[in-house]
Amino acid sequence: MTQALTINEAAATTGWSARMLRYVEQAGLVAPARSASGYRLFGPGELQRLRTLKELLSQFEVSLSEVAFAARLERDGQLREAISAWLAAEAERPAEVRADDWLRFEQDKHERLLAAAA
């Protein structure tokens, strides 16, 4: 029932190159089984996963290493907590930083630059 493909076959049906399949594995995003002699064996689940991953990357403009980092985040709760806490502190942005100032500055700068160029 469950058929497993070797790397080039998997490459053919997933759109990844064989090289990239090895790379993706090294990134820890898939873990194909191995035959007794060391050949990678991609099962249907893995193949689907690889196709989905490809879609994920292109649809969201996300990189492989970013997905790998997300995986690390899910694994390491401590890290997730630390980062999450740090980011939360960011949201607490004191309102005294008036956005208007910045805009005004940008406008002013533009005028200054234009004046300088003239």
Add this chain to the structure above:
Amino acid sequence: MTQALTINEAAATTGWSARMLRYVEQAGLVAPARSASGYRLFGPGELQRLRTLKELLSQFEVSLSEVAFAARLERDGQLREAISAWLAAEAERPAEVRADDWLRFEQDKHERLLAAAA
């Protein structure tokens, strides 16, 4: 009046270089206010944030861009969902793929592929 530091002062008290403070800002991880003439003004909160960030990076061996990505994840729920879903599917690794089966699969494989290609 407002005890806000300019970039080199901020660099001195946070341990970042002025260059890196600009870089970190560009990465979207801090947003110092600006004086009317465009000088960055780092308030106490920002300074603390910068120190904490430095600690975060070294303690967890995390890169600046990874933290930036985490920020993106928090901002973009859709992306977070998509990645989270993909990762969840990974955990669902059926152990039914047993070593004994490989032999048989290897034998069947060729026939299946040939049949499929025909």
Add this chain to the structure above:
DNA sequence: CAAACATTGACACGGTTGTGGTAAGGTTGG
């Protein structure tokens, strides 16, 4: 056995990250 395919390891190469510089020019303050 020989052809076809797999494995690891390495070289290569353009693109990004992290970091330091330098230059050209505005701002500040004594």
Add this chain to the structure above:
DNA sequence: CCAACCTTACCACAACCGTGTCAATGTTTG
């Protein structure tokens, strides 16, 4: 006014990411 500071915009450079390719070597199979 002048020195010291700030700004942006570049050049540089090592280290890594994503990819291809090639070599040396083991495996499967007609």
